[in-house]
Amino acid sequence: xxxxxxxxxxxxxxxxxxxxxxxxxxxxxxxxxxxxxxxxxxxxxxxxxxxxxxxxxxxxxxxxxxxxxxxxxxxxxxxxxxxxxxxxxxxxxxxxxxxxxxxxxxxxxxxxxxxxxxxxxxxxxxxxxxxxxxxxxxxxxxxxxxxxxxxxxxxxxxxxxxxxxxxxxxxxxxxxxxxxxxxxxxxxxxxxxxxxxxxxxxxxxxxxxxxxxxxxxxxxxxxxxxxxxxxxxxxxxxxxxxxxxxxxxxxxxxxxxxxxxxxxxxxxxxxxxxxxxxxxxxxxxxxxxxxxxxxxxxxxxxxxxxxxxxxxxxxxxxxxxxxxxxxxxxxxxxxxxxxxxxxxxxxxxxxxxxxxxxxxxxxxxxxxxxxxxxxxxxxxxxxxxxxxxxxxxxxxxxxxxxxxxxxxxxxxxxxxxxxxxxxxxxxxxxxxxxxxxxxxxxxxxxxxxxxxxxxxxxxxxxxxxxxxxxxxxxxxxxxxxxxxxxxxxxxxxxxxxxxxxxxxxxxxxxxxxxxxxxxxxxxxxxxxxxxxxxxxxxxxxxxxxxxxxxxxxxxxxxxxxxxxxxxxxxxxxxxxxxxxxxxxxxxxx
Numbered sequence: 001x002x003x004x005x006x007x008x009x010x011x012x013x014x015x016x017x018x019x020x021x022x023x024x025x026x027x028x029x030x031x032x033x034x035x036x037x038x039x040x041x042x043x044x045x046x047x048x049x050x051x052x053x054x055x056x057x058x059x060x061x062x063x064x065x066x067x068x069x070x071x072x073x074x075x076x077x078x079x080x081x082x083x084x085x086x087x088x089x090x091x092x093x094x095x096x097x098x099x100x101x102x103x104x105x106x107x108x109x110x111x112x113x114x115x116x117x118x119x120x121x122x123x124x125x126x127x128x129x130x131x132x133x134x135x136x137x138x139x140x141x142x143x144x145x146x147x148x149x150x151x152x153x154x155x156x157x158x159x160x161x162x163x164x165x166x167x168x169x170x171x172x173x174x175x176x177x178x179x180x181x182x183x184x185x186x187x188x189x190x191x192x193x194x195x196x197x198x199x200x201x202x203x204x205x206x207x208x209x210x211x212x213x214x215x216x217x218x219x220x221x222x223x224x225x226x227x228x229x230x231x232x233x234x235x236x237x238x239x240x241x242x243x244x245x246x247x248x249x250x251x252x253x254x255x256x257x258x259x260x261x262x263x264x265x266x267x268x269x270x271x272x273x274x275x276x277x278x279x280x281x282x283x284x285x286x287x288x289x290x291x292x293x294x295x296x297x298x299x300x301x302x303x304x305x306x307x308x309x310x311x312x313x314x315x316x317x318x319x320x321x322x323x324x325x326x327x328x329x330x331x332x333x334x335x336x337x338x339x340x341x342x343x344x345x346x347x348x349x350x351x352x353x354x355x356x357x358x359x360x361x362x363x364x365x366x367x368x369x370x371x372x373x374x375x376x377x378x379x380x381x382x383x384x385x386x387x388x389x390x391x392x393x394x395x396x397x398x399x400x401x402x403x404x405x406x407x408x409x410x411x412x413x414x415x416x417x418x419x420x421x422x423x424x425x426x427x428x429x430x431x432x433x434x435x436x437x438x439x440x441x442x443x444x445x446x447x448x449x450x451x452x453x454x455x456x457x458x459x460x461x462x463x464x465x466x467x468x469x470x471x472x473x474x475x476x477x478x479x480x481x482x483x484x485x486x487x488x489x490x491x492x493x494x495x496x497x498x499x500x501x502x503x504x505x506x507x508x509x510x511x512x513x514x515x516x517x518x519x520x521x522x523x524x525x526x527x528x529x530x531x532x533x534x535x536x537x538x539x540x541x542x543x544x545x546x547x548x549x550x551x552x553x554x555x556x557x558x559x560x561x562x563x564x565x566x567x568x569x570x571x572x573x574x575x576x577x578x579x580x581x582x583x584x585x586x587x588x589x
Contacts, residue, residue, distance in 0.1 A: 020096030021154075022080065024087045035063050037085045043077045075157040082134065083155035091119065091130050093160040095510050100212060101232065101246040102127060103168055104205040105147040111165050114139035115158060118147065121245050124228065126150045132158040168208065202253035206261075209244065210288070210303070214281045216513070219305055219346075223258070225251055225298040237473045237520050238346065238579075241513070255292075255299050262290040269299050289373065306375050311351060313358040318351065319521035319570075321561065323554075324467075327526040331465030332356045332434065338427035340414075341467045342439040348471045348522055349436040350375060353410055356434060357381060360408055368404060370397040371412035386412070394419040402426060411435040417453040424454055427462040440581075441558070442468040442527035443547035446537050460537040466527045470558060470579040472571045473517035479509035480516070485566075485573055493577045495563070504569040521570055523562045523580065527555050 032040075035053060039046045044067055052066040059066070064081070067073035076092070083090035098119040103111075105127070111117045116131040116139055127149040131139065134153040144151045209232055213221050218234035223246075230251045232244035246254055259266045262275030274291045289304040315325055331339045339356070341349045354376060361367060361380050372386035372394070382404075384397050394411060395418040401409060402422075413436050414420045427433040439445045445466045449459045483505050490497040506516020527533075527550045536546050551557065562576030 020092040020094070022083070022090040022092070024084050024089065026084075026087060032085060034081055034085050037081045038064065038067070038073065038077075041077075041081055041084060043081060044072050048072055075159050079132070079155050079157040079160075086134050086153075086155070088134055089154040091154045091156040091160075093119075093130065093156050093164050095514065097243060097513065098130075098164060099244045100168075100208045101205060101244040101250070103164075104201050104208065105149075105247075106143060107201075108165060108169055110143070110146060111161075111168070114143065115161050116143060116153075117161060117164050117168070118143070119154075119164075121229075121247070122152055126152050128152050128154055130154050130156045130161060130164070132156065132161050202250055202257050205246070205250065206254055206257045210279065210305075211281055212243070213303075213305060214286060214307065217519075221301075221303040221305065223254065223301040223303075225255075225295070225300060227297040230254065230298075236513075237515075237517055238471055239473070239515075241515075251298065255301060258290060258301055258303070259292070262288065264290065264292065270294055311354065311376050313355050315352075315355045315359065318348070318355060319565070320524050321556075321564070324524045324526040324556065324561070327528055328356075328465065328467055329359070331528065332360065332432065334432060334464060336427060336430045336432055337464035338424060338433045338435070338462045339465045339467070340435055340437050340445050340463065341469065342437045342442060342445045343469045344438065344440075346471070347469055348520075349469065350412070352467065352469065352522070353434050353436065354378065357408075357410060360432075365407040366405055367408040367410070368401045368406045369410035369412070370394060370401060371410075395422055398422045398426070402431075406431060408432045408434070413437070414449075414452075420449055420452050420454050421458075424449070424458050424462045428458065433462075439468070441543070441547060442466040442525050442555070443550060444543040446529075446533070446546060447540075447543045450537070450540060456538050456540055460529075460534040463529050463537075465529065468525045468527075468558060470523045471520045472523055472562060472565070472575040472579045473515075474519040474521045474571055475504055475506055475569060476509060476512035476516055476518040478511050478518075479507040480504040480569060481507045482569075490573065493573055495559075495573075501567070501573075503566050503573065505572055506574075516572075517575070521565065523558045523565070523576070525555055525558045525561065528553075 035049045038044050039049055049063065049067070052063040052070070052072070055066045056063040064073065064078055068075060068078055080090045096119065098117070099121065102118040102120050105118050114136065115133065116129050118127050119130045120128040122128050127147055129143060129151050131153050134155050140151050140153060209221065213234050216234060216236055218236050220235040222233040222235070222240065224231050224233065229248050230246040231242055232246060233240045233242050256266045262277045264273045264275045272291065272293050274289070276290065277288045279286055279288060287306040289306065291302045293300050293302070315329070320328065331337070341352050343349050357367060357378060361378065368382045368384065370384040370386060374383045374385045377383060384401070386392055386394060386397065394413070394415060398409070398411060398419060399422060409426055409431055411419065411423050411433065414423055423433050423435055437445050437448060439448050446459060446463065450456050481504060483503065485501045485503050487497050487500055490501060508514040508516045512518040530553055532549055533546055536549060559576065559580045562571065562580055565571050566573050566576060
């Protein structure tokens with residue numbers, strides 16, 4: 001007798017009906033004909049089923065086969081009926097997100113032979129297996145022997161199973177290594193690993209995790225052991241999503257495989273390490289930056305994915321509205337002065353600067369950058385990589401750059417007083433300086449430089465423009481729903497308003513992985529340094545006082561920019577609140 005379904009261990013915050021799992025209406029009871037179940041579920045009318053039964057008797061086919069051939073019943077509908085008949089869960093693999101670590105517990109050949117794929121872990125001992133035929137007890141027993149787990153079958157259509165197997169094969173095949181150093185030695189490591197039958201599943205799993213992350217547009221992969229197993233999370237559109245669970249026996253192998261790929265010491269587990277590796281995925285090149293961190297539960301790994309083909313180099317496509325873009329462009333097209341872009345880590349500051357450099361990159365200008373790391377290589381621009389081990393810091397590199405006849409200088413980040421001093425002085429000696437700074441808003445950039453030890457008169461004279469930004473998730477254009485945001489909801493989100501607002505809200509579909517969001521868009525505030533703001537800087541005024549003057553002079557706050565994008569259906573009020581904070585902001589009715 002087939003076991004009853006049990007709840008699936010949640011891996012995300014998605015509602016149950018959005019996971020692709022359909023629970024059976026009843027888990028037990030007397031045996032029923034499959035045709036009766038099809039009628040009870042309302043998939044096909046009883047008269048049509050009766051005709052299919054007669055047709056089956058004449059042709060020797062099963063009635064359900066006749067219904068599918070006639071187009072009266074879909075393959076997915078048939079699998080739903082099979083699941084209901086056996087009291088099992090039904091999986092829609094077009095919606096359900098399979099766990100790659102589970103899928104790799106059996107070979108592709110075995111998955112094809114049994115028409116079954118493990119898709120998740122219910123607990124430490126139980127494996128959820130998607131099957132086309134759950135009555136195939138031999139397949140269930142064999143998969144239990146291969147994996148050493150108890151098997152909980154779930155039903156999906158045969159086409160979905162074959163598509164998933166094809167996708168697993170594709171994800172395994174699309175990743176090819178392109179190591180930076182000593183390629184022959186790196187290739188030998190790969191061959192040695194592949195020659196071991198025990199290690200082959202580990203290599204396949206790591207390849208599939210990386211390929212899946214790139215396919216879904218993830219910016220980071222987090223491999224986090226917890227003492228019993230290791231969870232795999234992707235940062236997609238700025239939010240972490242759990243995608244897989246690596247069982248304990250494979251954890252060390254996965255960590256070692258990533259270390260070998262990035263040329264790190266696999267025997268050293270006590271100190272952090274960082275490395276990099278180049279990969280070709282489906283014909284295009286990506287760079288991986290790998291950082292390992294020792295923790296109480298073992299080494300965790302964070303892999304930053306840098307896809308050069310995905311970077312946006314046009315200001316128009318970053319989401320900057322016309323007034324803000326005109327202010328910004330006017331500032332960075334000047335022949336000298338400093339333009340700063342501020343925001344927290346991961347807010348898209350470097351992308352904004354790259355877009356500005358792309359607009360400035362002409363044959364007449366000598367552009368030099370100093371970055372840590374050089375994330376994207378730009379043709380026609382001299383890019384310098386910070387190397388602390390060799391004594392090349394931001395301030396030392398900046399000094400040398402000043403003697404290299406630059407027209408435009410880009411400093412990846414102003415981190416200390418010495419770098420800030422040199423950058424500001426460079427802006428005052430006839431160079432255009434672009435840089436980033438970590439502050440929450442545009443006005444705070446001025447006070448931050450003063451707090452770092454730069455004299456106020458230098459800051460007031462050198463800074464021409466400050467851009468503050470955040471990245472908000474864009475609403476999925478396929479499933480967003482029009483609605484009314486009440487004044488109460490707006491006030492609860494820190495927005496003072498007496499009127500309701502028409503806007504769009506996230507819904508969720510298979511295209512956006514049921515999050516309601518797909519892609520990201522920038523929220524900006526652009527502060528031009530006026531004569532009044534220069535006087536406030538000299539007087540060491542506080543950030544809020546400077547911000548009030550900037551707003552009076554036409555600066556639009558990030559929150560207001562976000563609200564405008566909410567009105568135009570680009571993002572949601574919840575996203576604007578999440579990325580800009582909860583402080584109250586006025587909004588016109």
